[in-house]
Amino acid sequence: DIQMTQSPSTLSASVGDRVTITCRASQSISTWLAWYQQRPGKAPKLLIYKASTLQSGVPSRFSGSGSGTEFTLTISSLQPDDFAAYYCQQYNNFPLTFGGGTKVEIK
């Protein structure tokens, strides 16, 4: 199984900050990686797929990069709505696996 490791697990930041979350795969997954946002008590929401493609309707302050085993999600200027948990997911093969999550908190 492919293990997905996210860092940090918690991040404290202020509105307007640039934020970067890292996701590492235990083996190469090419660009078969998605990022999700989950607000408390809500379902996950797809932000980015194929490592860097922005899902329709997602603000352009979100961006993704990487390939192989190392990936990043960047929020260029943190907004109040962005305080949430973020998960990466590999879909290179089954079993599909998620990272452990990164909680973005208000500083």
Add this chain to the structure above:
Amino acid sequence: EVQVLESGGGLVQPGGSLRLSCAASGFTFRSYAMSWVRQAPGKGLEWVSHIKDSGGNTYYTDSVRGRFTISRDNSKNTLYLQMNSLRAEDTAVYYCAKARDMAAYNFDCWGQGTLVTVSS
């Protein structure tokens, strides 16, 4: 509007069974693969099971293989998860999720989730 809506969760004793349903609307259900993803209280997301559009191919995480069965009825636009021999560690919110396209298994539509609690 593309939507999926789960139902069927509840409290069940260890060793018991439960069947979850997921009603889909707003898209051509028979053309999309679907998954179940769960989230234990206070924990992260865990993929559980996946079924391709025709229903002919199914996949499971190791911890549920042999106990859970995913299926779909494309005539009813409904996805199912039959859960047998339930354990305390199966306690979670179960989400139904629609694959974004036919070739790649990331998920662009999620339901609100249904809570399954396994406890005596």
